[in-house]
Amino acid sequence: KLSEIIIPISGIDMTSEVLRLKKEDPDYVIMNAYIGNSSAILRTAKKFNFRKPFFVTQYGAVKTTVELAKDSAENFFGLNCFGLYNDKTPGMTSLRKAKQKFDPGSGYQDTNFTQGWFVGIVMSKGMKNAGKNLNGETLVKGVNKINNFNTKGICGIINFNSNDHKAIDYSRIFKTDIKNKVLIPITDWRKPNDI
Numbered sequence: 001k002l003s004e005i006i007i008p009i010s011g012i013d014m015t016s017e018v019l020r021l022k023k024e025d026p027d028y029v030i031m032n033a034y035i036g037n038s039s040a041i042l043r044t045a046k047k048f049n050f051r052k053p054f055f056v057t058q059y060g061a062v063k064t065t066v067e068l069a070k071d072s073a074e075n076f077f078g079l080n081c082f083g084l085y086n087d088k089t090p091g092m093t094s095l096r097k098a099k100q101k102f103d104p105g106s107g108y109q110d111t112n113f114t115q116g117w118f119v120g121i122v123m124s125k126g127m128k129n130a131g132k133n134l135n136g137e138t139l140v141k142g143v144n145k146i147n148n149f150n151t152k153g154i155c156g157i158i159n160f161n162s163n164d165h166k167a168i169d170y171s172r173i174f175k176t177d178i179k180n181k182v183l184i185p186i187t188d189w190r191k192p193n194d195i
Contacts, residue, residue, distance in 0.1 A: 011037045014044035021050055028053040033060040035110075039068035046072035061174060062110040067181050079182050080175040082114040086182065091155020097136050116152050121168060125149065137179060156189035 003024045007017050018041065021029060029052055031038060038060035045054070053075045057064070061078025063085070083092045085108050092116065095117050099109065120144060127134055129142030146160045146167075156170020169191050174183035 003015075007031065007033060007037050007041055007181075009037055013039050014041040015048075017041060018044045018048050018050055021045070021052075022048060023071065026052060028055060031056045031060065033057070035060055035062060035065045035068065038065045039072075042069040042072040042076055051075060055079060058082075058111070061183065063108065063182050064110060066176050066178075066183060070181075071178055073176045074088060074178055077186075079171050080111055080185045081168045081171040081181075082111040082118065083108050083153045084111065084174070084183060084185075085114065087153055087185075091152035091154040094152075095154065114154060118151070121151060121154065122146065122158070 003026065005017050005020050005024075007014060009015075014037070031041065031054060033041070038054075040112035042054060042065075044168045052075075055077045057079050058081065061080040061157050064065070065078075066073045066076065083089055085092065085096070092114075095114065099106075099113075124140075125146055126139050129145040130138035131142070143165075144160050145164050146158060149158045151158065155168050158167045159169070160167060170189040171191055171192070173187045174186045175186045176182075177184050
């Protein structure tokens with residue numbers, strides 16, 4: 001049985017939503033949510049002893065959600081198409097080094113930062129592919145030439161072509177490490193039909 005419950009984007013008290021979830025008694029909960037409402041629903045679920053697995057997509061699948069939810073995040077999983085800031089991959093290591101050089105001292109960044117870095121990679125590669133006569137049309141053609149590009153951990157393999165401008169087809173699933181208050185990957189990069 002599939003049920004849908006709308007959670008408020010800025011919700012702090014998720015009592016009515018969690019009580020509805022308890023009544024529905026699902027095997028698991030999938031949330032398309034952000035940091036604040038993800039952590040709020042996890043804290044409320046623990047308060048009402050609702051211990052089902054929670055899966056959150058992209059913008060809630062970050063370390064800050066775990067930090068805010070604390071031990072309420074024990075059954076928390078995330079699905080994210082970008083590498084996490086502390087990943088020990090060559091791409092994320094380069095990202096951290098550049099950030100330290102140009103913006104030292106500000107510390108951890110969530111996947112919004114990684115997403116911006118990713119856009120920069122795509123635009124840079126597209127401009128190189130466009131050649132010396134760079135304009136809007138040649139840039140689009142240059143981006144369309146990006147094929148089987150390995151970002152080395154920023155995200156999965158990316159492909160463009162003239163009929164498909166959706167860059168990211170791959171994601172990873174993460175699980176909470178309560179002790180260290182982080183998310184750790186439990187899969188490699190996979191397409192949705194492979195997960």
